[in-house]
């Protein structure tokens with residue numbers, strides 16, 4: 001391998017040059033595009049969006065799959081950039097990229113077992129390697145590595161398990177010769193946008209019905225420079241029912257809060273995407289796994305606020321799924337077998353206290369999902385609706401309770417949690433369950449002879 005040493009002087013010169021490029025010392029600035037101001041948010045859904053979003057809102061829970069050359073390297077999908085790996089060195093990973101046949105089928109089976117209803121797989125991540133058959137570059141899984149069309153295998157596998165099919169596509173590209181240059185050179189931008197639109201066209205032409213196009217990585221261009229309006233028009237010509245996210249810098253059909261759960265304003269559709277450990281792409285050293293309880297909690301929080309949950313897996317380079325991933329998703333799936341309808345078919349819900357439980361609702365029925373089982377009794381404060389009955393979902397056991405203005409007190413419960421990783425209590429009410437947790441209530445509360453009555 002060619003090696004070279006970097007003198008202190010050349011390092012200083014290089015950093016002086018980059019400072020100059022930033023215009024910090026007043027040197028002539030290279031033309032730079034305006035920085036994108038964060039992803040735009042979709043507004044209230046239009047009738048056409050309501051129609052296209054119907055299956056997606058009902059699906060609620062999906063699997064995100066980050067898979068590419070970085071899966072072989074095993075240090076997350078940003079390794080190429082974060083470790084400044086030279087392109088010539090990085091692309092050698094393709095030689096070792098040879099996922100087992102049937103790997104995608106195992107992902108889809110796991111998604112189904114976990115109670116998920118759709119999948120979104122990386123067709124091309126920021127590294128630039130295309131996991132599909134394309135006429136536009138040789139940097140693809142068809143021409144290198146496995147010499148197979150991995151998107152085809154994924155699409156077929158997802159459909160075989162009854163999953164809706166989403167495709168992730170990174171606009172940003174660290175490998176393409178124009179991927180960085182496009183920011184400062186108009187001819188390069190034109191070439192790169194033609195390439196980008198061309199790849200999207202292939203993805204939306206060659207694989208039958210695609211349900212979601214999940215853009216990412218809009219750097220270094222803005223919506224106008226990506227020609228995103230034209231891109232979306234082409235997408236809807238090719239796939240009239242498709243859903244598109246907001247990361248090609250147009251509002252799209254749904255917003256994409258990342259690693260956090262934040263409901264969108266105006267009833268707009270939103271999907272929280274999250275990792276299962278701390279990495280999207282496979283990281284052999286990352287053992288920071290979330291528990292199945294945390295996943296159930298997050299799914300409940302999304303459902304409570306009317307959003308979707310897209311949970312990531314990062315298969316290894318051979319396509320196999322890390323053991324912990326299988327264990328966690330299987331536990332979640334088992335819980336959903338009994339509790340699924342209370343989460344996946346619920347309406348937005350207002351109650352939120354106490355902190356050891358989460359809530360979902362269907363009509364007048366409140367589902368209290370207790371994460372940290374306190375023992376023989378469970379309480380709920382400030383419920384405005386009158387409780388008609390309560391029972392444990394897992395066993396059907398009816399629950400005795402008392403209710404006054406301030407508290408519903410559920411008693412006679414088992415000391416050990418009847419379900420894992422959360423126990424659902426079904427609380428039938430006489431109207432839509434709302435909770436009043438207003439601190440003002442304390443003023444009105446009778447003191448029962450303790451201290452001085454107001």
Ligand code: GLC
Nearest residue numbers: 066077078216217258273280
């Ligand atoms: C972040 C990561 C990117 C990942 C994406 C998923 O933007 O940088 O690698 O694909 O999240 O939402």
